[in-house]
Amino acid sequence: MATGRTHRPATRSRGIPEATVARLPLYLRALTALSERSVPTVSSEELAAAAGVNSAKLRKDFSYLGSYGTRGVGYDVEYLVYQISRELGLTQDWPVVIVGIGNLGAALAGYGGFASRGFRVAALIDADPAMTGKPVAGIPVQHSDELEKIIEEDGVSIGVIATPAGVAQQVCDRLVAAGVTSILNFAPTVLSVPDGVDVRKVDLSIELQILAFHEQRKAGEESNAEADAGAEAEAPAVAPPAPRGSTGATRKGPDGDVPAVMPA
Amino acid sequence: MATGRTHRPATRSRGIPEATVARLPLYLRALTALSERSVPTVSSEELAAAAGVNSAKLRKDFSYLGSYGTRGVGYDVEYLVYQISRELGLTQDWPVVIVGIGNLGAALAGYGGFASRGFRVAALIDADPAMTGKPVAGIPVQHSDELEKIIEEDGVSIGVIATPAGVAQQVCDRLVAAGVTSILNFAPTVLSVPDGVDVRKVDLSIELQILAFHEQRKAGEESNAEADAGAEAEAPAVAPPAPRGSTGATRKGPDGDVPAVMPA
DNA sequence: TACTGTGAACATTTTCACAGCC
DNA sequence: GGCTGTGAAAATGTTCACAGTA
Structure with a gap:
């Protein structure tokens, strides 16, 4: 439609x-x-x-x-x-397709809270012909050629992308073209979709980086007499590249002047 | 200094x-x-x-x-x-332990952006003795008995929990007791931790449910003449239980009176 | 000229604190 | 008495719009 x-x-x-x-x-x-x-x-x-x-x-x-x-x-x-x-909207059962059946896709397929609470795995889809027919979590994997057919026949409106980042956008485009209007994206890419399509993203490395940020803060706080317990920055692996054509004197830090990362 | x-x-x-x-x-x-x-x-x-x-x-x-x-x-x-x-805090390399090497744990272990951007998988840990020694993503799985030792020796401060929900809290407790102060939790449970410990949660079913909410809205909006395209609620599988001792007459909906789910 | 950096307006979310009801 | 429901206040987040500057 x-x-x-x-x-x-x-x-x-x-x-x-x-x-x-x-x-x-x-x-x-x-x-x-x-x-x-x-x-x-x-x-x-x-x-x-x-x-x-x-x-x-x-x-x-x-x-x-x-x-x-x-x-x-x-x-x-x-x-x-x-x-x-x-x-x-969980009093109805939403059919969901999962695209990309690697370890992650398999984990999602086997996820308990899936089948139970309002969702039904309508299909597992993978581009690798070697996977086709192989049952994962009891459901046979189908080849991606079937994607459009499955979505249309089953009236699937929610798709899960668990493919490598490189193909996520094209998978997304096909899902949307076939009628999917909600996408859960596990690939570490920004997907672009037309208006009216919702995308939610789950990204391991982003979560870890947020943790690292706070972890770093903690480390900085406790060290004081404890000094560098193998954690706090100094002698960074990456050399701080100066901005082009800068004298290196005027950069302004957030609360005054270049803080942290100052090897004395 | x-x-x-x-x-x-x-x-x-x-x-x-x-x-x-x-x-x-x-x-x-x-x-x-x-x-x-x-x-x-x-x-x-x-x-x-x-x-x-x-x-x-x-x-x-x-x-x-x-x-x-x-x-x-x-x-x-x-x-x-x-x-x-x-x-x-990514100019240093954070050692990370992953606990629970099922499909999800394996997916996380093999995740590319992991090793590259500031994080290093210090250990994969699983409670199943059958897993011990088995290499996953090139790293041999260690038994959970080793957990404390690994954390202390490697100075691990970030832990990833990819176990079943049932054991997540006890794994969490052990991680924290051993010195971990940041936790990324994939198990569908609320973890309780002492002050000073950060927890972030990644939860598939929550994300799907949020999508379903919006999806339902879309369906509700377009249907009107299109009626029930196999989607919108009616004859719900779960009978709407009345609140104890209610006459069923006074329940107030958000903007006036019981909206939606009214089969004409 | 083409862009950043940022106050100020606006919007959303959280928290407080207490009136209202069982 | 104990607990919900909710205005109002506070905090946080987003967007606007434009002054400043390389």
Whole structure:
């Protein structure tokens, strides 16, 4: 079809903040665990602890969904599970294709929470003919020639890209052309997609780098008398290249003058 | 001396906003690509496009690092690569342990951007004795009994948890007890850690659920005359449980009264 | 001229604190 | 009494728009 969502009439969705949406799956997981233990009700404080957020935030989040709690008591676990599932669109089963069945793709295919909570692996797809027919997590891998057919026949609207970075964009283009409108991208590339297609990215090295940033800060903080415990910078492996044509005297650091990386 | 930054007067870290930190790896990747193509300079506009952000944001982000550009020209690619690398703490090599060598752990071990950009896989660890000694991505798997020893001897401060959810917390506890202060968690659990330890989480099913939320919105918007194209809810698999002792009449939806999921 | 760097406006998100209800 | 729901305040993040400058 490729028609549809042309305009999007200013009403930019029925105001659930994006930050809240991103936390709903967290709440849902915590609630599901409570439900399995047959816990009937839960307070915002308890649930917040289980989900790893603070209770004020949780209550605010829930207030965007509606008034689903009972003052003086808390929230009915089953009822909330249902409401959040519905809000997230998990009362239906979304067929998903995974493209690129390497170690990562295989891991995703075998991921438990997949089949269970609202998603169904419609197909595993790989470009390598040697993979074709091989069952991974019980599902036979199909060749990428079949991609368009599968998407159209199964009405797949969510695709997962677990290919090498080099082919991610072309896989993405094919997915979109065939009708996929939501993509989860594990390849370390920026994908460009037309309006109306959502892309979310999961990137190991980015997460690690963010950790390294904070780790470095910690190291810098504790060293003081402990000195360089094999960590803090000095004699960097990479020579600091001067900006072209600079005298090297005027560079301004964020809070005054060139900080750190000054080997005395 | 190796001292220097002695005081750090309460200044809760030298104010680089968290949102900016999270984007630095993106810029770094784009810059590295340019560097490999021997591009000498780049404008905020070009770099922003390559990184998938807008240029005002990028300039603002860089302004927190210092004045590293040249008006009328742009940014020196090599110089920026160095400055961002340093800021992220990537001019040193961080040893990392990966715990849990299933498909996911193996995928992480083999991840290219790993060894290259500032990180070194110090050890692969698995609880299964059958795995011990088996090389994965060229590195022999070690038994979890060795965990503490490895961490202490190698001065590992970053750990990656790729185990099943059930054992993630205990693995986490052991990592922390042994000296790890930054954890990247792939298990679908909330980890509790003492102050001073950073945890970042990567969670497939959360990302998928966020996509499903938006996907559902799209479906809801276009359908109207298109009706139920096998997607929109109705006759939900899960019966909507009423909150205990409710008459079912007073529930309030977010903008008035029970919206959506109303089969006419 | 063509670009960066940045105050100031705007938008979103978090937190506080307390009124309202069971 | 205990807990939710929510305005209002505070903090954080984004965008605008333009002064400054190589």
